[in-house]
Amino acid sequence: MSGDGQSLRERFEAAFMPNYGVPPVALARGEGCSVWDADGRRYLDLIGGIAVTSLGHAHPALVEAVSRQVATLAHTSNLFLHEPEVLLAERLLGLLGAPARVFLANSGTEANEAALKLAIKYGRSRGRHYFVAAEMGFHGRTLGALSLTGKPSIRDQFGPFPIDVRFVPYGDADALKNAVTDDCAAVFLEPTQGEAGVVPPPDGYFRAAREICSATGALLVADEIQSAIGRTGHWFAHQAEGVVPDVLTLAKGLGGGMPVGACVGFGEAGTVFAKGDHGSTFGGNPVSCAAALAVLDVIERDGLLDNVKTVGALLSEGIAAVRHPLLRGVRGRGLWLAAVLAEPRSAEVQAAAQEAGFLVNALQPDAVRLAPPLVIDEAEARSFLDALPGILEAAHG
Template sequence: MSATSSDTMQQARERYAASLMNTFGPPKLQLVRGAGAHVWDADGNEYVDFLGGIAVNALGHAHPALVEAVTTQLSTLGHVSNFFTTEPQLALAEKLLELLGGGTPADGRVFFTNSGAEANEAAFKLTRRTGRTHVVATEGGFHGRTMGALALTSKEAYRAPFEPLPGEVTFVPYGDADALAAAVTDATAAILVEPIQGEAGVVVPPAGYLAAARAVADEHGALLWIDEVQTGMGRTGRWFASEGVRADIVTVAKGLGGGFPIGACIGLGEAGALLQPGNHGTTFGGNPVACAAGLAVIGTIEAEGLLERATVLGQKLRDGLTADPRVSEVRGEGLMIGLDLTAEAAAEVVAAGLRHGFVLNNTTPGRIRLVPPLVLTDDDADALLRAWPRILDDAYAAAGASDLEGS
């Protein structure tokens, strides 16, 4: 399953450079098909996909339930605009509220979008309807690249080229409940947190952090907005990683459509009524094909027991990965796994992973993130764990790092 350089890939990179904006840099591979947690490139090389479209492909690639749902809906009714509704839109909104309510529909309303950034844009606008403009967000958080979502994302390299950005936003250290309490005032519209930070490298907050955020929000009459774009829809072995904490706004996307673009901004309680006719809109959001995909994903996770599967297999991976002394820490829940290396060799690990037949992801110079499909098999996990020492051997050699550097 090792990757090889080829004229085909070189041609693809040249065509890419000549026709696509240079927002992502050159592509690593040209992928042509997938099945389950496996993908194949244009040269026929096979890889086990531990990136899953960045936590998107919850059911892996070409899952029959998703293919059937999308194909059937598209052949029946593909798009109608939001002057009308459809059964898939109604059913998915009801199902999301049921999942948030733990089996009993939560009191809330859903606004469907096409992505996580759009879900967060809708939520940002919703917070303005409180009559307040101040939002407290966290360092290391990531909420999207559109102007509003970017205003809520702390990374300087993302923000600086586009400032001034909308909003009055204060950033506080993630996981620090005292800093959060000090930053929130009676003029704060919302507190925005991820239950686990994804792009930062799968950072898990201290126990009780979300509950503390809820208490601070209540003290000052602010909304608690939980970004579950990456953590939601079974990724952590639960439908929502914030389970047990009452939110006013929940945003979801990524795994919700299993690869078909969809997101949702869910307002709970009184927050569900803050956006009224004329306040917001979307052409494609909530279209019947995307909603059919969402229903298929949820139904398959339930039918195949993928929440429990994510919990069990995630623990197996964390235990196996941390056994190598070049891994200084492993974090996460379910199939959302982050690990720290003893050297800044994360890019080299990703490159070595491809050579050994695995798609991995580096979030920082010393951190790796694994967010594979929820349909990952034991054989897939075992294959990575067997190859892991060799991947690190190659990566550390390429980086010129000693095995225990930084320890």
């Protein structure tokens, strides 16, 4: 099977529902932090599959783990157990360092659906009937997760929703405190808002959320679909805040490209579900679990948390040093950054970067996301920084 980029885009448009439009690049292969399109052109991948390809493309450890597992046992369903899922759950609990239980899913939205069902059961057993989430927060596209998503542009057309969710401004601890009462079942928050434009909260906000939930008995659910597994330079972003949530959701970077998600319940929250309360045919798939174990092994073995901090700081400081009327600044943590624009021209920046051989993401009209593989090196980061002034000039002109 083969085809040039234009013919593949035409075939895509004819075969697929139009919810994605037609992506501008047809990718054919990848190696490390580079990808090649169907026409043979090379790009530096600074999107990483939306913070997914932690080890880059075709990493030998990931290829070996997946190949070995798919040749041994590819699927069992949840009617049987297998060692890779047990090893993965144990490894996650070890990294978290707190008593907890794990549910494995296939994606971020499924992890959040599990967390929502858990919170509903917890709340009903205590007479709690509503939820709190943040404006512009993103928790997924399925109806339960979408109920908690505070982006009117993707949410409103699919309502009404089955649960009562009250939205508060992100980062405003006083607003959060006023919204959370003894009738609140759970608070869903991202330690940094991803789809809103990689927006970190003020210092102390997540600790304040922990205190508010502890005082009222509401569960604190930390959505770390994008921020975990080394993305910010820590295994989990909440660890940098010095807090432990009641429920944690994971996906994206955990599988390095294979579909896997997790919902982790700490303490009492880990035993809310009873037999039959929730399930997944593909969740905990042996191949995905083997991939996740390889990702965790390589991050630890190769010191990638330190690499994230070093190269992330290089990128952040380098972007901040660029003087151009289109660039207002940079925000984010580790290898999860947004170049903030002075005008709503992110689509133009994305196109100009593509033309220059770099893949970036026009996340918001005035924000361009960078979420490269955790293995990106300083030379690759500098190549983007060297090209950035020209990219901005092309987009601005």
